[in-house]
Amino acid sequence: MPCSQALTQHIAFRLKGGGEGRADFGEDQQKDLKRRFAQLIGAKPNEIAFVQNTSDGENIVVMGMDLPKRGGNVVLDELHFETSLYMYKSLEAKGLQLRVVKHRDWAIDIKDMERAIDRNTRLVSMALVSNVNGYLHDAKAITDLAHARGAYVFADMVQAAGAVPIDVRAMGIDFGSASTYKWLMGERGFGFLYVREDLQDTVVPTTRYGHRQIANFDRVGITWEPLPGAARYETGTIPTALALCSHTSLQYIERLGLSNIRAHARQLTDRLLKELPAMGYASVTPKGNETPIVAFALKDVEATQKKLRDARVTATIIGNEKRIRLSVSVFNTQEDIDRLLSTLS
Incomplete structure (x- = not known):
């Protein structure tokens, strides 16, 4: 970078x-x-x-x-x-x-x-x-x-x-x-x-x-x-x-270009907002929200932390609030999303 x-x-x-x-x-x-x-x-x-x-x-x-x-x-x-x-x-x-x-x-x-x-x-x-x-x-x-x-x-x-x-x-x-x-x-x-x-x-x-x-x-x-x-x-x-x-x-x-940055991030967050709730992770980010940050409720904080740690996937977990926050940037790819979804499945 x-x-x-x-x-x-x-x-x-x-x-x-x-x-x-x-x-x-x-x-x-x-x-x-x-x-x-x-x-x-x-x-x-x-x-x-x-x-x-x-x-x-x-x-x-x-x-x-x-x-x-x-x-x-x-x-x-x-x-x-x-x-x-x-x-x-x-x-x-x-x-x-x-x-x-x-x-x-x-x-x-x-x-x-x-x-x-x-x-x-x-x-x-x-x-x-x-x-x-x-x-x-x-x-x-x-x-x-x-x-x-x-x-x-x-x-x-x-x-x-x-x-x-x-x-x-x-x-x-x-x-x-x-x-x-x-x-x-x-x-x-x-x-x-x-x-x-x-x-x-x-x-x-x-x-x-x-x-x-x-x-x-x-x-x-x-x-x-x-x-x-x-x-x-x-x-x-x-x-x-x-x-x-x-x-x-x-x-x-x-x-x-900021418009290109947003377009890239939107593809990734749209996918997260579609697929993670179907896996049992309820979204706490409002629909139609135009930012590269999405968050989801966690049922088992410790189990999620272990999955991410073992897979060497970085995400922000707020344990006392049972929430995971995911932020995507220009260097993230669809393959990164594949890996995250596989890890959390």
């Missing part, structure tokens, strides 16, 4: 220094990386900041909005990622009002969101694509509802970016973040934060400080010039090896 090739090249640079085919991931490339990710999600480059991971990005937004102290409520749903559920639940003890919308048949009903969001809602937070079962939110319906009642919307995009089309403008998303190690084909420890241009430093002021936010620093007078845009949310040195990895993978995604 492109990421592994990029890391190999970066290691050569670190070991041997600059030379033919060897260079650091410099400022121009970093700017191009932001441009490419912005293009992928329909944003502007100055709306993108580098962060450590998805949760880091959401924390920047939540702490910048100072939600516990400013009153009001936050609305999310139970198909959200566990970090978000944990964070907002923990902030309840500091005065935040939390409303968690329950799923109906493993989907979120917009009518339930409408009942939860009111004029006192400060923020609606959702996983654009749920890691629980691949459920794809109707983002536009939720943002329209939230904005009509004076609330902002944060989207966890880690299971969506690189897997499904995203247009933050058309969807009405105000803030979002994504790690690169999922569908962006990068590595752990690096990600992106999106903050809508007109909300920077107003709705979400800077709460952390570092040299990546400024230029022309005068040590004697201790003066500087602030950099424009979402750079205000960055702090210190970034992991250039991981940034290089992401830069290379984004170009790979661009060459493949």
Whole structure:
């Protein structure tokens, strides 16, 4: 994969220094990386900041909005990622009002969101694509509802970016973040934060400080010039090896084309959704859901784990919830599906 090739090249640079085919991931490339990710999600480059991971990005937004102290409520749903559920639940003890919308048949009903969001809602937070079962939110319906009642919307995009089309403008998303190690084909420890241009430093002021936010620093007078845009949310040195990895993978995604990626994944998930329920694995992914993630209920977790382990097939099993999650990507084939189905039979 492109990421592994990029890391190999970066290691050569670190070991041997600059030379033919060897260079650091410099400022121009970093700017191009932001441009490419912005293009992928329909944003502007100055709306993108580098962060450590998805949760880091959401924390920047939540702490910048100072939600516990400013009153009001936050609305999310139970198909959200566990970090978000944990964070907002923990902030309840500091005065935040939390409303968690329950799923109906493993989907979120917009009518339930409408009942939860009111004029006192400060923020609606959702996983654009749920890691629980691949459920794809109707983002536009939720943002329209939230904005009509004076609330902002944060989207966890880690299971969506690189897997499904995203247009933050058309969807009405105000803030979002994504790690690169999922569908962006990068590595752990690096990600992106999106903050809508007109909300920077107003709705979400800077709460952390570092040299990546400024230029022309005068040590004697201790003066500087602030950099424009979402750079205000960055702090210190970034992991250039991981940034290089992401830069290379984004170009790979661009060459493949997101529509081709979706078409390939759809063939595989359609087959899983047809054949696994017939084998006794009930689907917990809604019908017609357009993501490369599908999930199924398990009757015997330990037996399933043993089957997969013995066959050396990788899948995510959530034991305490008796659920298996399957995610297919561009490198998976019909033969992989054959092997999985044979293993689980």
